[in-house]
Amino acid sequence: MRLAHLHLPHQTPFARVSDIQQALTSRLLTHKKLASPGSISSQCSNPSSISKTPPPPPDPTIITFTPNPVYTTGRRDLPPSNTPPQQQPSPSPRPSSQFAPSSPATRPSQMVAYTILDLKRLGLTPRCHIRVLENSVIDLLASYGVKGFTTEDPGVWTGAGPKKITAVGVHLRRNISSFGIGLNVTDEPMWFFKQIVACGLEGKEATSLQGEGVSAEIDDVAAGFVERFVARVNADFACGEGAGEKIDEVYRVKEEDLLPGLQ
Secondary structure, three states: OEEEEEEEEEEEOHHHHHHHHHHHHHHHHHHHHHOOHHHHHHHHHOHHHOOOOOOOOOOOEEEEEEEOOEEOEOOOOOOOOOOOOOOOOOOOOOOEOOOOOOOOEEOOOEEEEEEEOEHHHHOOOHHHHHHHHHHHHHHHHHHOOOOEEOOOOOOEEEOOOOEEEEEEEEEEEOOEEEEEEEEEOOOOOHHHHOOOOHHHOOOOEEOOOHHHOOOOOHHHHHHHHHHHHHHHHHHHOOOOOOOOOOOOEEEEEOHHHHOHHHO
């Protein structure tokens, strides 16, 4: 199996990445529908509709990017009224999220990774998918000398307290995943996290790689996350009879190559 990695090197509007993610998710869902037993049976009853060669499944994709300032909220949330000191109210986009029960903030200086995957092909259950995301982040943090771990609360944590360094949130439809993780790289988002109950966790604090004494470029963090995600999938799940497919290659793509229709 080949994995496409789309890295957007500049700050990117949340809505733009959502459009890309939705298009990729729809491709996987459409292929799954066409390959389902019911669809194949229908084609067999109508020979003229049978294609000569079934199309291969679309490659899974990981999108990594740094978002423009945005709070993603659940449908019951009210807009935040706080703004940073000495700043006027900002017209930051504030889209509603289908899966967010509260307000995770995505800010510049975060590395956000969306994983658009067919979990069945990879041999992952929904819970295993979360575990792979968490463990990939923990492996990445370890490469910077930071000890990450999980608790009874969602996400990846570090230090005394502890403090949250990475948010994890996914959406599934017919085992097709979307969304993923948001890892704090610098301290810039910390003020904003103090203005909300991030991820619904009252009284919890956040930190970043910078807050843990690490200086890192977001591009390097993004590449490192993809590398460790692939290593985790291959080591933990792509083995044994009936297990998921191995990821043999990661290749970089550009937005215009992946989705020319959105340009």
